[in-house]
Amino acid sequence: MANKIQAVKGTREFYPEQMALRNFIYNKIRSAAQAFGYQEWDAPFIETIDLYAAKSGEELVKKQSFTFEDRGGDFVTLRPELTPSLARMIAAKQGELTFPVRWWSFGPFWRYEQPQKGRTREFFQWNVDMLGVNSPEADAELIAVGATFLRSVGLSPERALIYVNNRRLMDSEFDALGIPAEKRLDVSNLVDRRTKMEPAKWDTYALDLGLNQAQLDGLKSILGNYELWKNSDELVRLFATLEALGVKEYVKFDPNIMRGLLYYTGTVFEAFDTSGSLKRAIFGGGRYDNLLADVGGQPLSGVGFAMGDVVIGIILQEAGLAPEFIPSPAQVLVTVFDEKLWMQSFALAAELRAAGLNVMVSPEPTKLPKQFKFADKMKMKIALVLGPDEVEKGLVVVKNLVNGEQAQVKKEAVLDSIKSVLKNA
RNA sequence: GCGGAUGUAGCUCAAUGGCAGAGCAUCACACUGUGGCUGUGAGGGUUGUGGGUUCGAAACCCAUCAUCCGCCCCA
Structure with missing residues (x-):
């Protein structure tokens, strides 16, 4: 037993039973994306390290990706995400593509992280993006694709919800509190951590970041205001569209959803299981601007989201929604x-x-x-x-x-x- | 990178310093032209690995590896 060569830490072994679940997820994903006219595509599994270093920061790439030197002396990376590859491929054919581009993909990704419940080093990820249109109605369509998927696997709104916020709304609210632009990243992190920290410690943390008591009180007031979306024309239009699309019951406004500041500029959203044992997001995404700036394309706005197969797989199994496994395809x-x-x-x-x-x-x-x-x-x-x-x-x-x-x-x-x-x- | 827990039969787990076991699974037979159910029996172990303490270690100590859970991070 000790001499057996083990699978690489964090990789996945799909015995037929697990493969059936993966294929079940894949089929539901495909149906949801195709119902809205999205085209399937894919990118290389290996990319040069520079593709990620440019956008994501070198430290992140070196610490949390599988990077190695190939036989020719080049440094290559097992892709940790799809967006940079998407940007390059769109930029390369920007003049000949028919916009808006609606693309989806499902494939393997790797991140060198500590495996734990709901997270592995090797995982499959569904990516859906619409490029070339900047409107809340387009954002609503992406959310509807996600909601359609949730519905198709049997997750009702009582079981899974998509929480929505808007970066521009939050920026203007922060401005109104007199929080300077250079503190926004810190404040975003602060908001992200609110559910993980004890209230008193969170308050101290906020004051340590340089907020004054009035700003802290104002921030708490914002984060507790679930009517705040009415101040945002974009969100008002978004929710009207979601209602027309028939998925409104899956979506709730939540000012606590931030998703960092890296490239989201407008609508942001995250889906969560509301009653299971996992507190991780099922999927998340939002609107990003200037996606192609780093790869030499013309400015282009897009909206998209990504979903890993691990968390949704656990949820489906815990909820008893995974289909019965039929061992043999032969009857x-x-x-x-x-x-x-x-x-x-x-x-x-x-x-x-x-x-x-x-x-x-x-x-x-x-x-x-x-x-x-x-x-x-x-x-x-x-x-x-x-x-x-x-x-x-x-x-x-x-x-x-x-x-x-x-x-x-x-x-x-x-x-x-x-x-x-x-x-x- | 940090912390906690767990490693015993194919699987799930007992055995708290004194003969290494059970259930499930597997195989055989009851049943030489028919599965599920039942019964009887059999096979299966270097107790993760290496060292130490002891008359004696699955158990106690040290190291190491692996897995799980959490922190950090989450593009």
Whole structure:
């Protein structure tokens, strides 16, 4: 056991059961994105370190990404996020793309962080972006894509909500309090930490940052004011659009949602599970301006969000919303009676596959009970038996494994018999 | 990078210094043309690894590795 080579820390091993969940998520993601006309795309999994260093800061890249020197002496990074690649690819074809661009992607990402519940070093992430339009109505569409996904996996608004805020609104509120622009990053961090700290310590922290008591009281008043969105034309339009799009029940205004200051400039949003054991965001995103500035494109506004597969996977399992795992994609087993009749079973299976069925045949002439047990474990629906009696008369036994009923039918009628059993199963 | 917990059969876990066990799973048989249910039996262990204390260690001590949980961070 000690000599076994273990999987790299934080990587994922997808046994068929986990793979089924991943594919379930993928299929729901695809449906939600395509329902709004988004196109699937992807970028390289490996990029030069410079692509991230330019925007994200070198320390972040070196500490929290998988970076190594390739055989040619170049430093490359396993992609920790998709946005820089998106920016480059959009900029490269900015003159020929049809705007607004609506793109979505689902693929692997890597971050060199300490694994814990809901976080791994290797994960799959759904990215959805709309580029080339700057309007609250576009923001609402992205939120609606996310809400459509939540609804499609069975997460009701009682179970999951998308909290929305607006950076411009908060900036003007901070201005009104006399908080200088250079303190905004600190204040954003302060707001982000509010739920994690004890109130008294949070107050001290705020005063340490240089806020005066009046500003602190004003800040608390803002963060407790859930009607504040009415002061923002953008948010008023956003919520009107969400109502028209039929997803308003999934969305709540919350002045505590900040998402840092790195590149969000307008609407920001984060989805949370409201009743599970995980306090991590399901997905998050917002509006960003000047996405292409660092990669040499013309200014272009966009809105987008990202969702990792790990947190949503845990939530679906805890909520009992993960689909039942069906081990075998084949619903029909053609049993092998004995070595003499073995090839007849293979031939029958081939006929059935040609007719479009998924069919398995035992790869060895084992005892019938063993073959039936196998079919049972694989949750197969039908077993066929080709014994000496049947072969002699041109018959096949079709057994319904769900209710145990079986019948001898003519070989030509096997397909119809199977289809009728499957229809009723 | 920091802190806490846990490593015993394939899995979930007992055994608190004195013979390493149970349940589930696996396999066989009851049942040589039929799965699930039941019964009987069998196989399966360098107690994560290395060292130390002891007449004696799964247990106590040290180190190490791994996993989980949290902090930091979260592009």
